[in-house]
Structures are given as structure tokens and as C-alpha cells.
Amino acid sequence: MTRPFAPSNPEMFERGLATRREVLGDAYVDAALSNVTDFTVDLQEWVTQCAWGEVWTRPGLDRKTRSMLNLAMLTALNRPHELKTHVQGALNNGVTVDEIKEVLLQTAVYCGAPAAIDAFRVAAQVVAEQPAAT
Incomplete structure (x- = not known):
């Protein structure tokens, strides 16, 4: 069983998740997150938190x-x-x-x-x- 998401910065992860959904759509994000494995969970956390939560939300x-x-x-x-x-x-x-x-x-x-x-x-x-x- 894949471990649940445990981002280092939950607030930034949630902000990234919202941004990712707004840009790519719920269906894409739901599919990406539901296909997470023990091997890929860290990558999905990082992408959501850092790329989408930190970089995409910069002013x-x-x-x-x-x-x-x-x-x-x-x-x-x-x-x-x-x-x-x-x-x-x-x-x-x-x-x-x-x-x-x-x-x-x-x-x-x-x-x-x-x-x-x-x-x-x-x-x-x-x-x-x-x-x-x-």
C-alpha cells in the first residue's frame, strides 16, 4: 500500500494542489494522484508543493x-x-x-x-x- 501524502509544507502543498487543478483540470490531477506508488509519491509531493505551490504562484x-x-x-x-x-x-x-x-x-x-x-x-x-x- 502506498503511504499517504506527507508533504514537508502542507500549506504550500494545498496551495500547489489548488493551482495544479486550476491549470491542468481536476481529471488530470485526480488521475496523477490516484496513480501514485511508493516509488512516485515523493515526486508527486515535490511537484505539487514546489513547482505548483511555490513557483507557479509567484507574483x-x-x-x-x-x-x-x-x-x-x-x-x-x-x-x-x-x-x-x-x-x-x-x-x-x-x-x-x-x-x-x-x-x-x-x-x-x-x-x-x-x-x-x-x-x-x-x-x-x-x-x-x-x-x-x-
């Missing part, structure tokens, strides 16, 4: 800007699974489809065409899965 950048930065960095690092997650998060944070395209075009110059092609493929899949605007 220096808004969430939209943070999302666009993440798209560029995940493209550069060739992390398609996380890129897919963060394309959805970017849309949730108000990044438009046109802005996503511009971010990914910018990565083509600095990260190379193959990285951008893969990123466009991932982003196009997420965009296609969005409900039609009414």
Missing part, C-alpha cells in the same frame, strides 16, 4: 506567460507527454491557439525544425480535442 509572471514559457521549454527538451499536458494547461490559462502556434514557431528557430514539428503535432492533437466553440 512575477502571470499564468498565461508561465504557460507559454513551459511550451517552449518542453519543446526544447523534447518532452511530448508533458507538452500535451501543458498545451491543455495553456488553453485553460487563456493562451490562444494562435499564440500557441507563435510560441512553437519561435521554437523552430532556436530548437530546430524537428522539435517544432513534433510539438505542432502534439499541440494539434490537443486543439482538435477541444469542444467546439458555441
Whole structure:
């Protein structure tokens, strides 16, 4: 049995959990947390507390800007699974489809065409899965 979450800073963990849910959605976060094992529990605590509770909640950048930065960095690092997650998060944070395209075009110059092609493929899949605007 996996041990329960025991973050070093419960208040920051809860703040991170709320931010993570707002950006990525309840379904994604619930799935991530329900799939925790003894091997991954420490990572999920750290990601939720530090990345989402400390960095994502800092006042220096808004969430939209943070999302666009993440798209560029995940493209550069060739992390398609996380890129897919963060394309959805970017849309949730108000990044438009046109802005996503511009971010990914910018990565083509600095990260190379193959990285951008893969990123466009991932982003196009997420965009296609969005409900039609009414």
C-alpha cells in the first residue's frame, strides 16, 4: 500500500494542489494522484508543493506567460507527454491557439525544425480535442 501524502509544507502543498487543478483540470490531477506508488509519491509531493505551490504562484509572471514559457521549454527538451499536458494547461490559462502556434514557431528557430514539428503535432492533437466553440 502506498503511504499517504506527507508533504514537508502542507500549506504550500494545498496551495500547489489548488493551482495544479486550476491549470491542468481536476481529471488530470485526480488521475496523477490516484496513480501514485511508493516509488512516485515523493515526486508527486515535490511537484505539487514546489513547482505548483511555490513557483507557479509567484507574483512575477502571470499564468498565461508561465504557460507559454513551459511550451517552449518542453519543446526544447523534447518532452511530448508533458507538452500535451501543458498545451491543455495553456488553453485553460487563456493562451490562444494562435499564440500557441507563435510560441512553437519561435521554437523552430532556436530548437530546430524537428522539435517544432513534433510539438505542432502534439499541440494539434490537443486543439482538435477541444469542444467546439458555441
